[in-house]
Amino acid sequence: MGSVTPRNIRSFTAGGAITAFTFVKFDSDGVKVVACGANERAIGIAQVAASASGDHVEVAMPGGGGKLKINETLTAGKMLTSTAGALGEKADAAGEWVGAIAYEGGVQNDIIETMVTGFQAVADDT
Numbered sequence: 001m002g003s004v005t006p007r008n009i010r011s012f013t014a015g016g017a018i019t020a021f022t023f024v025k026f027d028s029d030g031v032k033v034v035a036c037g038a039n040e041r042a043i044g045i046a047q048v049a050a051s052a053s054g055d056h057v058e059v060a061m062p063g064g065g066g067k068l069k070i071n072e073t074l075t076a077g078k079m080l081t082s083t084a085g086a087l088g089e090k091a092d093a094a095g096e097w098v099g100a101i102a103y104e105g106g107v108q109n110d111i112i113e114t115m116v117t118g119f120q121a122v123a124d125d126t
Contacts, residue, residue: 005103005115007047008064014050014057021069021111022046022086023099024059033057036082042099044116062118067111068100075105079125080114088114091121 015032018024023042024033032053036042044059045066060066068080071087079098080088091098098121100114 005065005113007066008061008116009047009058010044010061011056012059014053014055016050016053018046018050018057019069019086020046020049021067023068023082023088024057024086033059035086036099037086038084039081039096041097042082042118045100045114060116062116064116065103066100066114066116068114069109069111070102070106071108073105073107074102076102078102079117079121081121088112091125094121094123096121 012033015027015034023036024046025036027034044061047058050057068088071083071089079091080100081091081096083089103113106112
């Protein structure tokens with residue numbers, strides 16, 4: 001593997017419990033961050049857990065690296081979107097939100113190194 005990608009980290013207030021190394025999005029008020037659902041528009045990846053609303057959570061933002069827990073076997077270079085549980089999975093349809101690109105492969109429940117991104121897939125990446 002190549003050199004380490006610098007992090008682009010920002011601290012946010014959690015709008016509820018958030019598991020470390022999962023995709024997050026803004027809440028409905030656009031003030032706090034909450035866990036993403038399936039294929040939702042992630043703003044980044046939580047690098048620490050938040051146990052309750054009001055906790056601070058460090059989020060890896062686009063343009064930097066971040067660790068992400070994955071939900072399936074995948075290889076380096078895959079575009080990743082969010083599962084219903086905010087884990088990473090391969091983008092398997094055009095139009096899905098891509099929140100990260102895998103820098104390494106892994107299997108279900110691994111925590112892998114990624115480049116945090118933010119764009120819509122134009123094709124499936126399975």
